[in-house]
Amino acid sequence: MDDAFTLLRRAVELLPEDAVAENGQSVRNVRAEIAFQEWEMALDVLIELADVHPVSTAFWAMLVEAAVGASGGPGKSGTAPFARRRLCWAPGHILRGRAAQATVGHR
16 A cells, blocks of 8 residues: 555646635645645645546545555544544545544444
């Protein structure tokens, strides 16, 4: 399995170079967050960009794999920022927070 940063770099390559989210963040911001080792921020910007620009299921799969790998596995606590987010795969979407926990059976 690739490390989380490699997966995030691959995911950003699937977006158009001029992609801009509703909040004004861009592909350039994702690359900056990755360079600063800001995993959670990079993930958040990628999700914002994907909300505006159509992305493939491969894109979402990379984000999920990065999140699960960084947290030490599904539902496990880890020290990585993704561990607090607990993302899970749903048909074409990433769910956050309590919805994600309920989807994967967390309490």
